[in-house]
Amino acid sequence: MITTAEALQIIKDNLGSFGTETIPLSQSMGRILSEEWFADRDMPPYNRVSMDGIAIQYQAFQKGNRKFKIEAVAAAGAEQKTMQDSDACLEVMTGSVLPKNCDTVIRYEDLDIDSEYATLTIETIKKDQNVHEKGKDRTANDLIVSKNTNISAAEIGIGASLGKSQIKVLRLPRVIVISTGDELVSIDEKPLAHQIRKSNVYRLSTSLRSHSIQVDTAHLNDDPNEIKTKISEFLKNYDVIMLSGGVSKGKFDFIPSILEELNVTKLFHKIKQRPGKPFWFGRYKNECTVFALPGNPVSSFLCMQRYFYNWLHLSLTNETPVQEYALLEEDVHFAPDLTYFLEVKIRYSKEAKVLALPKKGNGSGDLANLKEGDAFIELPRGKDVFLAGEAYPIFRYRD
Numbered sequence: 001m002i003t004t005a006e007a008l009q010i011i012k013d014n015l016g017s018f019g020t021e022t023i024p025l026s027q028s029m030g031r032i033l034s035e036e037w038f039a040d041r042d043m044p045p046y047n048r049v050s051m052d053g054i055a056i057q058y059q060a061f062q063k064g065n066r067k068f069k070i071e072a073v074a075a076a077g078a079e080q081k082t083m084q085d086s087d088a089c090l091e092v093m094t095g096s097v098l099p100k101n102c103d104t105v106i107r108y109e110d111l112d113i114d115s116e117y118a119t120l121t122i123e124t125i126k127k128d129q130n131v132h133e134k135g136k137d138r139t140a141n142d143l144i145v146s147k148n149t150n151i152s153a154a155e156i157g158i159g160a161s162l163g164k165s166q167i168k169v170l171r172l173p174r175v176i177v178i179s180t181g182d183e184l185v186s187i188d189e190k191p192l193a194h195q196i197r198k199s200n201v202y203r204l205s206t207s208l209r210s211h212s213i214q215v216d217t218a219h220l221n222d223d224p225n226e227i228k229t230k231i232s233e234f235l236k237n238y239d240v241i242m243l244s245g246g247v248s249k250g251k252f253d254f255i256p257s258i259l260e261e262l263n264v265t266k267l268f269h270k271i272k273q274r275p276g277k278p279f280w281f282g283r284y285k286n287e288c289t290v291f292a293l294p295g296n297p298v299s300s301f302l303c304m305q306r307y308f309y310n311w312l313h314l315s316l317t318n319e320t321p322v323q324e325y326a327l328l329e330e331d332v333h334f335a336p337d338l339t340y341f342l343e344v345k346i347r348y349s350k351e352a353k354v355l356a357l358p359k360k361g362n363g364s365g366d367l368a369n370l371k372e373g374d375a376f377i378e379l380p381r382g383k384d385v386f387l388a389g390e391a392y393p394i395f396r397y398r399d
Helices: 004-012 058-062 153-161 200-209 224-237 255-261 297-317 367-372
Strands: 020-024 053-056 067-074 089-092 104-107 111-113 117-120 143-145 166-170 175-180 215-220 240-244 265-269 280-284 288-293 324-328 339-348 354-358 375-379 391-396
Touching: 004 265, 004 280, 004 297, 053 058, 053 067, 143 153, 175 200, 175 224, 200 215, 200 240, 200 297, 215 224, 224 240, 224 255, 224 288, 240 297, 255 265, 255 280, 255 288, 288 297, 297 339, 297 367, 297 375, 297 391, 324 375, 339 367, 339 391, 354 375, 354 391
Parallel strands: 067 089, 175 215, 175 240, 240 288, 324 354
Antiparallel strands: 020 166, 053 089, 053 104, 067 117, 111 117, 265 280, 280 288, 324 391, 339 354, 339 375, 375 391
């Protein structure tokens, strides 16, 4: 049995590689960019009016002019206009091209307008005010977005402005989530007294889909021949197999021995932690990674949050995820010499501190208790009292 640190190092040493793919920009939310984006022209591409109002030549104001004859109107989307009289003005709309022979924009709020003239109602203006100068944000060929950027709505907006209708992103792994066990029935069935409805496969696959991963699901009964036949097929068709159950010491826990028969290399089995101790991790010919998670619902969910998403982030970016910490709000006592992952409710203090309120349930089978928390807090081995106010890593499963 290994420590959590040793397990994480083994996972880091056995990352996946899934290539790239080209997808529509509109479908790229949450994906990892695998190309660089450069400005195809200056940003903004022209001297842009940033307030509705009038455009003048500042020199006219310096000469004492406070009333300007309106020559024309410059709308957004229209070609650039030219002011003929240096003592006159043009009405301009936000986003329009600053007219030639103009250098300053005065907003409507500081003017009285009639049909022919605009009169200032303020005494002070500044040269170049309310003008967003051409190229002030970026110039043509500047790097705008780097590779390995996690695409948000901000990047999608930038991509649209650069004409990126199709973009290259890192391909996500093909994943199948498999439930195991004769005691499980479909969610639309009424279970007998000795049965329960499937839940792990729904929770795990939904979590993966929230990260834009396309997921297939399957169920295996406690039949060694069926398990071996199906997993043999899955190993050839998926980048990741995520199993739930069948990895402990029970008489019907066939998964570890069958994976060995199928030449899946065991990289570790069992971690000094609670919950999730029976977790099994291995690789098949550098083609498929196997996460064989415990069957208890809290255990499987914790192992996904703590280990799978770490592996996925490193596989895609080769960068260690930024770790978030929170302060315990209550003392916690835990005697076993194991790393303890405790469900906590997250809130924020007035001083903007992240606080974690323990929400201890009734063990790794207490699925219902997950709704009481937002995250797991990791309390390390080597001590049995964890005091309120101490900071420890957290792993969120709820935004």
